[in-house]
Amino acid sequence: MQTFFHDGPGRVADCLRDGWSLYVCDVDGAWQRPVDFSFIEIYYKRTLSLWGGYPTEYILAVEQSPPSLTRLIDVFDGLESGTADVILLVGYNDGGLFSISNRHVSFHEGAELAPWWQPFDGRYRDKHS
Secondary structure: OEEEEEOOOHHHHHHHOOOOEEEEEEOOOOOEEEEOOOHHHHHHHHHOOOOOOOOOEEEEEEOOOOOOOOOHHHHHHHHHHOOOOOEEEEEOOOOOEEEEEOOOOHHHOOOEEOOOEEEEOOEEEEOOO
16 A cells, blocks of 8 residues: 655546546545546645645545445555555645555656555544644
């Protein structure tokens, strides 16, 4: 599993257009709904005004159907254990996106590795804050 930081949504959205379905999910798993690829840019813009706060939702990219459990920590644990084949897009509280996945995708090229990022207790946070 690898985590990358992206300072813009363009390459991420372009790559996920072909063969992926997107869902916006509550970090606590209370709900999920399908979204269009244009939502990646909307979500990214929301991260620019978080000012250290944490988003209450994330984007789940899947090639098949979404997992039954969509609480962020559960999906992250599935990636960590190798049982999930999804891509997470999670907003950074200082602006930007993290992508977390078990596979290498083209938008990882040129992105910064961010192995320090971890979800925490159903909400995520930077381990160093």
